[in-house]
Amino acid sequence: MIFDSHAHMDTEEFNEDRAEVLERIHSGKISYVLNPGVDLTSSRDAVKLAEEYPWIYAAVAYHPHETRHLSLDILDEIEALAAHPKVKAIGEIGLDYYWDHSPRDLQQFWFRQQIRLAEKLEMPIIIHDREAHGDIYQILMEESAFDKIKVLFHCYSGSAEFAKQLREKDCYFSIAGPVTYKNNKKAAGILAEIPLDRMLVETDAPFLTPEPFRGKRNDPSYIDHTVQKVAELKGLSFEEVAAVTSENAKRFFGIEE
Numbered sequence: 001m002i003f004d005s006h007a008h009m010d011t012e013e014f015n016e017d018r019a020e021v022l023e024r025i026h027s028g029k030i031s032y033v034l035n036p037g038v039d040l041t042s043s044r045d046a047v048k049l050a051e052e053y054p055w056i057y058a059a060v061a062y063h064p065h066e067t068r069h070l071s072l073d074i075l076d077e078i079e080a081l082a083a084h085p086k087v088k089a090i091g092e093i094g095l096d097y098y099w100d101h102s103p104r105d106l107q108q109f110w111f112r113q114q115i116r117l118a119e120k121l122e123m124p125i126i127i128h129d130r131e132a133h134g135d136i137y138q139i140l141m142e143e144s145a146f147d148k149i150k151v152l153f154h155c156y157s158g159s160a161e162f163a164k165q166l167r168e169k170d171c172y173f174s175i176a177g178p179v180t181y182k183n184n185k186k187a188a189g190i191l192a193e194i195p196l197d198r199m200l201v202e203t204d205a206p207f208l209t210p211e212p213f214r215g216k217r218n219d220p221s222y223i224d225h226t227v228q229k230v231a232e233l234k235g236l237s238f239e240e241v242a243a244v245t246s247e248n249a250k251r252f253f254g255i256e257e
């Protein structure tokens, strides 16, 4: 059984067949899904899904793309949602300097505010980092995040060197579909720096579909291909990677059963 630590099942891509997909994946290999929020609506929808399905958990927050729409009043509403017992993290938060959908100074301001919220609530954070490794690290250091809360880099996309640096801060790393892409030559070197007890797996559905389904809508059942690739690169069995990453995800999110 596999814990998909990051899937956006609330998105419109699943509006036609969400219940069917959820039924199919949970009767297959998926034991748990963590559905992160990207804004207030998706955070509310993630909580709703978590209320409906015992095996779905939620995270709530504003994605860096959406921070131009965030205000202190809205952040209060995110904080109120975070009190729900099925909400297990603040995420996804961070910086995205690839798309720059929100101005960088706003992204940084709200990244800090949401780290502080997580610290106040003593909740782990899920980080979205795209081409912003240096600033992400600096802000996490300035906010003492590594000392105060658990930190997960979702769809880890940094170098082997950065992974080493984060490993020393006891970070968690989530591996997604791009590890299966044929042009991903750095994956083995990066995975070598990530300790097995700090590794999670995810689909980031409906995005980042692994090979051989790249281009189609992603859903959590495709996580097999990511687990298989991680197993190959780490010299482990599929079953071992599935079991250990599931245990890690439960420990990271504080899920007891």
Ligand SMILES: [Zn+2]
Pocket (backbone or CB within 6 Å): 006, 008, 036, 092, 204
């Ligand atoms: Zn995501």
